[in-house]
Amino acid sequence: MTRVEPAAALVGDIAVPAVKGICQRGALLAAIGDEESELRNFGHAADTDAALAAVRALGAEVSELESGTVRIAGRGLRGLAPPADPIDCGNAGTVLRLLSGILAGQDGRFELVGDESLSSRPVRVDEPLRQMGARVETTEGRPPVTIEGARLQPIRYELPVASAQLKSAVLLAGLLAEDGPTTVIERVPSRDHTERLLRSLGLRLTRAGAEIRVWPAERIPPLSLDIPGDFSSAAPFIVAATLLSGSNLRIHDVDVNPTRTGLLDVLGRMGARIAVFNRHSANGEPVADLEVRSAPLLATSIEAEEVPRLVDELPLFALLASHARGESVVKGAQELRVKETDRIETVTNSLRALGIRITADDDGFRIRGVPARPRGGAMASSGDHRVAMLGAVAGAVSKEGVEIEDAEAVAVSFPGFFELLESVTQR
Incomplete structure (x- = not known):
């Protein structure tokens, strides 16, 4: 744990x-x-x-x-x-x-x-x-x-x-x-x-x-790539900084490919304060720095056509929504059921164990938000790296902290996640 x-x-x-x-x-x-x-x-x-x-x-x-x-x-x-x-x-x-x-x-x-x-x-x-x-x-x-x-x-x-x-x-x-x-x-x-x-x-x-x-290739030319930071790895930090009063976090050289950054659009609707600057390009991919400050949030809904642009961030959205005023709904996200775990069930069970009001639907979930810290407690990642990172952010924004079972699952995508989170955490 x-x-x-x-x-x-x-x-x-x-x-x-x-x-x-x-x-x-x-x-x-x-x-x-x-x-x-x-x-x-x-x-x-x-x-x-x-x-x-x-x-x-x-x-x-x-x-x-x-x-x-x-x-x-x-x-x-x-x-x-x-x-x-x-x-x-x-x-x-x-x-x-x-x-x-x-x-x-x-x-x-x-x-x-x-x-x-x-x-x-x-x-x-x-x-x-x-x-x-x-x-x-x-x-x-x-x-x-x-x-x-x-x-x-x-x-x-x-x-x-x-x-x-x-x-x-x-x-x-x-x-x-x-x-x-x-x-x-x-x-x-x-x-x-x-x-x-x-x-x-x-x-x-x-x-x-x-x-x-796409047409047949005669050859594949040699690649010379400068690979930017992964938006899905930046997302836990964006969410935590948005929810923690007094936060001011900069994340450098993040890939902001619009097919990946649906969470930024959703956060904008909810009232988040995120600045995107120093825009440039790397091998055809748009790249930028992000500055995140804390902000109060309003509930919103996510429909099926928006899901592909933030499918990996939907667990984190559930946590965001739990702090937003009103009820938030995710629809058309049945693809979550065939990820590393059935993420609809895993996320629902995990957040409910921490005192968050969330219910599962066949194709998503519903969250009743309260603009306050959740209680905290213990949750199981079920070996899912996205759920393990969700647990860490939930712990940071909770009243009592969170114990995460199988937290080492973060190594699937982000081996140094816990160390980086600790390096920017103020208590």
Whole structure:
């Protein structure tokens, strides 16, 4: 059990780990590049290290420098070699799904496995990859996944759910297709790190309305990436600073890709005081510094079309809403039920145990806010890194503190989270 005591305020200047999804995408694309790629400010965590382990297993050479730079010597567009053992993706759904798209166009037979949590989640990429010509086997739609690569054909595929991972798997497979563009139809926009990265490499990708098209690649150029801070890692600090009176916190070099920053829009509606400044660009990604000051909040509702832009921040939104005046409602978030845990149930049970008035719906939850600190107590993360960080923020803004079971789950995305939180906490 890890205990987080009540805080008076968050004050200081911090930087958070690099965007997990860009680290993973960069590593996977570098592996099929034909020269050495350089990924600067690579953020090491269980999920990103799973990407490095996977490309090593497939024959790419990976070297890590003390500066935080990772260099990867690629194997070429279709040069990945089947390893003797299954490729262990750990808890990283992004690695498993995106790598499936790449392996569908390689020569050989590959097996992808994951930990208990990943093995309980739907794969979803198997159907479109079969349509493209690959042989894909799953365990009732879940990992392990076995892929026998093929010469892929382009398809026109409409996403059944808003999923950046599913979209990206099809787009990456489209790079390896043979005749014409692959089209993905995305009715509700999801995070677009893959599209931005492919464009930054000079690869042909277009978007017109809901249709995204990618053309086959002759080669993958070497990557030279400066990876900014992950908004999802900044979010716990944004929430804590907003709720703790007297806070003044600056977070530097954060990726503010609009497909990821729905929480900023929601906080704006609620009355938060957040300044976005020093805007610039890194490899096609918008980057900025954030300054957060405490503010009283009003309740708001989140509808289905907004969910993809803050799906990872919805647990934190529940805590925000518990401090806002009025009732807040989240709808259309059934995707939370197939994350690392059933996050609707996990978040509801965890916050209720701390004295917060929250009820679960099939596709979200309802929170009755009280502009005061919750009691505190004990909660279980159930091994979910987002819930563990939620518990830490809840402890900081509570009356009595919070004990978190399985708090070490934060290592999935943010190994130094508790130390960084303590460094800016005033009591």
